[in-house]
Amino acid sequence: MPKGNSSKLCAKDFGENFVWGVATAAHQIEGAYDKHNKGKSIWDAFSLKKGNIYQNQNGNISCDFYHRYKEDILLMKSMGIQNFRFSISWTRILPNGVGKINEKGIQFYNDVINFCLKCDITPWVTLYHWDLPQVLEEQGGWVNRKILEWFKEYVTVCATSFGDRVKNWMVLNEPMVFTGAGYFLGVHAPGKKGLKQFLPAVHHAVLCQAIGGRVLRSLVNNANIGTTFSCSQITPYSTKKKDIVAAKKADAILNRLFIEPSLGMGYPLEDVPVLKRILKFLEPEDKENSVFNFDFIGVQNYTREVVKHSFLVPYLRAKIIKASKRNVKKTLMDWEVYPPSLYNMIVHFNSYPNVKKVIITENGAAFTDAVIDNKIKDEDRKAYLEDCVKEVKRARGKGFKVDGYFVWTFTDNFEWAEGYYPRFGLVHVDFKTQKRRIKDSGFWYSRLITST
Secondary structure, X not given: OOOOOOOOOOHHHHOOOOEEEEEOOHHHHOOOOOHHHOOOEHHHHHHHOOOOOXXXXXXXXXXXXXXXXXXXXXXXXXXXXXEEEEEOOHHHHOOOOXXXXXXXXXXXXXXXXXXXXXXXXXXXXXXXXXXXXXXXXXXOHXXXXXXXXXXXXXXXXXXXXXXXXXXXXXXXXXXXXXXXHHHOEOOOOOOOEXXXXXXXXXXXXXXXXXXXXXXXXXXXXXXXXXXXXXXXXXXXXXXXXXXXXXXXXXXXXXXXXXXXXXXXXXXXXXXXXXXXXXXXXXOOOHHHHOOOOOOEEEEEOOOEEEEEEOOOOOOOOEEEEOHHHOOOOEOOOOOEOOOHHHHHHHHHHHOOOOOOOEEEEEOOOOOOOEEEOOEEEOHHXXXXXXXXXXXXXXXXXXXXXXXXXXXXXXXXXXXXXHOOOOOOOOEEEEOOOOEEEEOHHHHHHHHHHOOO
8 A cells, every 4th residue: 555644644653542444335235136035125116116216227236245345355454444334134134124134145244243343343233224124124124113123133133143243232223314205205115205295204213213222232242332423514505584594494404303312301392393203203211212312323415405485485484505506616516625524513413412422434435536557546536535533523622422433435436326327436347347446545545544
């Protein structure tokens, strides 16, 4: 690997216990969608319907991590990456969502975990990264309160199968995204729409993040338990009162809806009156059962959002003004390049007295990668990541609790409804040949995290 330190940044400045890593998700990298008795997930089903995914692509093969995990983990080791965040595919270990365990699936994750440990790489496991079993979705999925029982059984299998070696856990990945995009807007799996779907899905996800935490605490010795939230700095479009009110509503939905119930604060009903409709889904003791004392909160930030009042938008009367409409630098996802958002979200989550620790469990950017002489020149990504790490350093320098940073993502992968068009990886993947090539941003990150 190239030698030398990153300009003005050095890993030792963050302390010996700061965690540097990379993040991935099962459905986005594994492929092998029907191998060894794996059941169908909602994303397998959603991808079959024309028009749901960019160019009707799917994750059937993706990076083929299922067969190439040793190659990828060895590549991580060569880059000095010592922490690997990955998720478990629910349907790979419980093909029917509940009931009979698939030993082939258990063996696969045992093999991945054991090989990580052999390579001195610490596994960080996400329990739910959006790939609900389709058979459970056909019974209502996150809208059905039985999800509390289904999820508890799934987490119990994971904890008892892997908890002797895996100590770092995340319960849910970005519940606002999988409920909002999947059960309100219908643009993600399972493609449902409307408040009648969204509100019970939100409430059941809130309960499940606490249930998952309690199961892990009871079954895994010395567990370090967290959950992750998508979040964005919210900026009003103008100083007009209507825009300020709209921004406050957006902030409550995007940044507060899931963290505050877990802290015993309940839902932000006063700031978003339509949320009061969620109360009809609450049963006695639900508020108490939503609470769990997480060891850390995973903050996942990519951009900021500028919000304007809009009478045409139902319920919220607020709309996000896209980066392409604001004449600002943007990524391929049409997200504004705005690293200070990461600092501001660290400050936001530190403002809750009961948050023990913050870890950046995802941060990254998709840009067009230029392949020149078999090298991947991704200066925009490298600059973005460097600026974001500087924001983490600034936060630590001001005394805010932030104790780790995971890049999204290790390899280019299947980016949900956007398919393979946006590339976020530190490592380029040729999806026709499965050849891996470290990008310039990957070399930069390697130098940073191994610098002394």
